Amino acid sequence: MSQDSAARLRAGVAGTSAVMEAVVKIDDVATFETRAGNTRYVVRDADGNEYTTFREPIGEDARRLQGSRARISYHENQRGRYTNVYLDRVEAAPEEPTPEGGGGPGADPDEAAWRTAVEAAPWLVGESEPHDEVPPEELFEKLRPFKELVAEDIEDDEDS
Numbered sequence: 001m002s003q004d005s006a007a008r009l010r011a012g013v014a015g016t017s018a019v020m021e022a023v024v025k026i027d028d029v030a031t032f033e034t035r036a037g038n039t040r041y042v043v044r045d046a047d048g049n050e051y052t053t054f055r056e057p058i059g060e061d062a063r064r065l066q067g068s069r070a071r072i073s074y075h076e077n078q079r080g081r082y083t084n085v086y087l088d089r090v091e092a093a094p095e096e097p098t099p100e101g102g103g104g105p106g107a108d109p110d111e112a113a114w115r116t117a118v119e120a121a122p123w124l125v126g127e128s129e130p131h132d133e134v135p136p137e138e139l140f141e142k143l144r145p146f147k148e149l150v151a152e153d154i155e156d157d158e159d160s
Contacts, residue, residue: 019075023093024049026070029063043072043087051087061090069093109158113151117143 024045032040041059043051051074053059062070073089121143134142 019073019088021071021073023069023071026062026066026068026090029059029066031059041087043090049085051085053087055087058087058090062087065090065092069095109151109154110147112154113147114143116150117147120146 024047026043027046028044030042030044032042034040038054039056039059041053041056041062043053043059043062045051051072053062069092071089071091071093072087074085074087077084077086121139
């Protein structure tokens with residue numbers, strides 16, 4: 001192989017991007033028959049982005065995962081003024097985790113409120129950078145009213 005062709009292989013074909021990955025929710029998978037008789041799969045994610053593949057196994061995997069989160073690999077190909085986005089791989093992705101410390105549905109408001117109070121403790125005690133140790137009883141007495149307010153706020157939010 002010549003040095004020139006090796007460089008082209010490393011750089012990729014002109015107009016083609018490197019393979020990219022994303023985790024998306026697949027909203028729709030449509031199929032179209034081309035003039036040549038091939039099947040083109042167009043996968044649309046929750047953000048409205050479209051990915052195309054002519055590979056049946058990839059298209060069928062996308063169809064099976066419709067309505068779910070999926071990890072995809074894709075690349076872009078520039079042709080004139082158009083950019084085609086080709087789907088290279090699709091696989092199931094785990095459901096989105098509840099944010100750390102967040103009060104997602106079913107989360108305990110008291111637990112979330114305590115986490116919030118502990119994070120705010122330096123400011124509730126009077127310093128953002130504490131210099132002296134605060135006795136546990138004093139810390140508890142300062143945190144508890146704040147925790148109660150946060151818990152009430154979370155419960156009020158869940159009720160509305």
